[in-house]
Amino acid sequence: MRILLLVSTFNSLTQQVFCRLEDLGHEVSVEYARSPRLMEEAVALWKPSLILCPYLTQKVPETIWRNIPTLIVHPGPPGDRGPSSLDWAILRKETEWGVTLLQAEEAMDAGPIWASKGFKMPSTSPKGRIYRSEVGLATLCLIEEILEKFENPAFHPKPQNPLKPMHAPVRQVDRAIDWSQDDTATIVRKINASDNHPGVKDSLLGLEVTLYGAHPERRLRGAPKEVLAKRNGAICLGTVDGAVWISHLKESHRFKLPATYVLKNRLKGIKEHRIPLYVDPHLETFKEITFVQEGRIGYLGFDFYNGAMSAEQCIRLKYAIKTLRDEVDLLVLTGGPNFFSNGIHLTILEESKKQGEDGWSNINAMNNLIESILFSDDILTVASFGANAGAGGVFLGLACDFVVAREGVVLNPHYKTMGLSGSEYHTYTLPRRVGEAKAKEVTEACLPLSAKRAKRFGMVDAVFTAEAYETSLKKWCRELLTDEERYYDLLDAKRDRLEAERELIDACKEAELKRMYPEFWDPNSDFHRLRHDFVYKVCPSRAPTRIARHRVKVRVKRQGERDDFVSNNQEK
Incomplete structure (x- = not known):
């Protein structure tokens, strides 16, 4: 069916819902709820059968919810009402929480309930991680449930009776x-x-x-x-x-x-308290790079805040990889629990007084890190997308010999929305997996991909359920090493490929850097403007047309006459 997402921003949860609906074969368009007029315009153009609001802080106009079923995703169990739901749940040390899909009405979170799903609250996780993981996965389950209910004429949502009082937002005094x-x-x-x-x-x-x-x-x-x-x-x-x-x-x-x-x-005078290059993940201290060895397999974690990787962080991770190549036969890159990686560090570049120089240093450090993975010809490598990844962080993973992912993870394998053409050897690693045509389509579309969809066209080798992800990953890795003959055949084939394609790989990188050079060094480049808007959270007035499909124009021929432009809605 045709579905409209009304949201405050295209955040991680919205992207998860967008990807799941597309995977299920529905037509999806997105609009930012900047004003009642803009929301009403989107509805008029798209004519949706159903409206979903995965992340919405504004009120849906009555002209919309009275005429079209409009469902709100509330990150709380049935009966919970009001803002700051996850904040309160963490502060109050709730052990059980949930997600509720309820119908929009005049009063906030007061509409009848279509579906709900509970989950266990992690005791030490930050809000963002819970939102992207537990809340996101519960929402995806509920999306499929409510779509079935929507098609069932006998279904009626359950009124909230009695209606519980709405809790207040968490204030700074509470924090x-x-x-x-x-x-x-x-x-x-x-x-x-x-x-x-x-x-x-x-x-x-x-x-x-x-x-x-x-x-x-x-x-x-x-x-x-x-x-x-x-x-x-x-x-x-x-x-x-x-x-x-x-x-x-x-x-x-x-x-x-x-x-x-x-x-x-x-x-001034505060000393640097150093720890080893990589440590046990259970060590209670601030740590960014962790390592666990299980026999011939090593699991290398890198938990960089929001997935952003500075030049210095790239260098440390590169040396960790080079060191560990002597310790294991299979090295698994697991990223962090919040993000696998999102590429270069945009906020540090925005702060820099030498943005061109520091940006150039950052992308070259990222490339050197990826080179250490690509050319690790004495071991096999696996990228484990257990959390979302974007831009150069996706291609960091694709540099590995194998790529596995957790169901529900969203990948954004593109750069253009930040005004960059991108490097990280992506013009070699992506076409090698999916072909030139698909690689161009993926990087030009600038759309999020679910792990399942990425697997369909070869970008990902295996996808495991969220509930059993760690167990499935470790079993898959052990099986890779079980057949010694196969392991060494894979290693020999890798060495032969790298030797045969060394000049091609280097040429891909050099061509990427040549295109990127003016993007970093020209102070008037789109990159500097878009990065500034991203870092300062400058909100666009409306959703971009790559996701706001109700505003996309398509060219049609009318009985051999001149070309006309009509909206997708009119054409369909």
């Missing part, structure tokens, strides 16, 4: 940290309930900031709120029972940056 009383777990929970937005407001070293990215620390000790150490951009603060790392800060009217970038000279 505020009392450093003289709150223990480490409480501080981490308050920041987790506020990641990625709106963060926890506080003051550090005389500067008013907002805190993000909390990690408990058990070995360092100091007075509450005392700056004890720094590491890879993060700072460590004392608490009443230990310490906590804060990875990112934001000044008023600015954007999130690694904490040391914000505090700068205020940290």
Whole structure:
């Protein structure tokens, strides 16, 4: 059927819903709910049978919900009403939570319920991760359920009777940290309930900031709120029972940056507290690169905040890969629990006074990292897309010999929306997997892809269910090593290919960099403008036509006469 998504932004949950509906064969268009007029215009053009609102902070006009079934995705169980649902759930240490799909009405979250699904709340995860994982997966299950119900004339949604009162939004006073009383777990929970937005407001070293990215620390000790150490951009603060790392800060009217970038000279005399290049993932401290070895298989994690990778982070990860090639026969790149990777670090580039030079350094560091994966001819490599990936982060994964993904993961294998042509060897790795024509289609369309769809045309080798993902991944990796003869045949074929195609691979990279050079160095390039808008969260007035298909024009011939342009809606 024809479905319209009315949303506040095309965020991760909206993209998950968009991909699932397309995978099911429905026609989907998206509009940003910037005004009642814009929403009404989208409905008039698209004429949807059903409207879904995966992420909506505005009110749907009565002229819409009275005439077309309009369902709101609420990130809370039945009966929960109001904003900040996940925030409250984390702050109140809820162990069970859920997602509810309810019909839009005049009062907020008061409409009859179409479907709901519960899930166990992770005890230590930040809000953004829960939203992209547990909430996203529950929503996808509910989407299929409500589509069946929509086709069933006997189905009637269940009224909320009695209607429970609506809870208030979480205010900064509810999030505020009392450093003289709150223990480490409480501080981490308050920041987790506020990641990625709106963060926890506080003051550090005389500067008013907002805190993000909390990690408990058990070995360092100091007075509450005392700056004890720094590491890879993060700072460590004392608490009443230990310490906590804060990875990112934001000044008023600015954007999130690694904490040391914000505090700068205020940290004079604070020592860098180093740890090994990679550590056990269970170590309670701030860590970005982790490693676990299980026999001949190694699992390399890299949890970079929001998936953004600076030049320095790329260099550290490259050296980790080079070191581990001597330790295992199969190296699995698992990325982070929030994102696999999203490519180069846009906020650090926006902060830089030498944007061209630092951008060029970042993309070359990313390429050097990927080269270390591509040419690891003494082992086999696997990319595990257990979380979403975008831009160069997708192609970081495609540099591996094999690619597996978790069901529900969304991949954005394109650069154009940021004004870039892209590098990361993508003109070699993507066509090698899907062919030149499909590679061009994917990178030009600038649309998200579900893991299932990516597997259909060969971009991904295997997709496992979310419930059993880790178990399935490890079993798949063990089976890859079970047949020794096959393993060494694969390794020999890899070496032969790399030797035969070395000049082609290098030529692909050089051609990519040649196209990218002016994008970084020209101060008037689209990249600098689009990056600025992205970092400062400048919202477009309406959804772009690549997803707002109700506004796309198609060329048609009318009985041999001149070409006319009509809307998709009129043509169909």
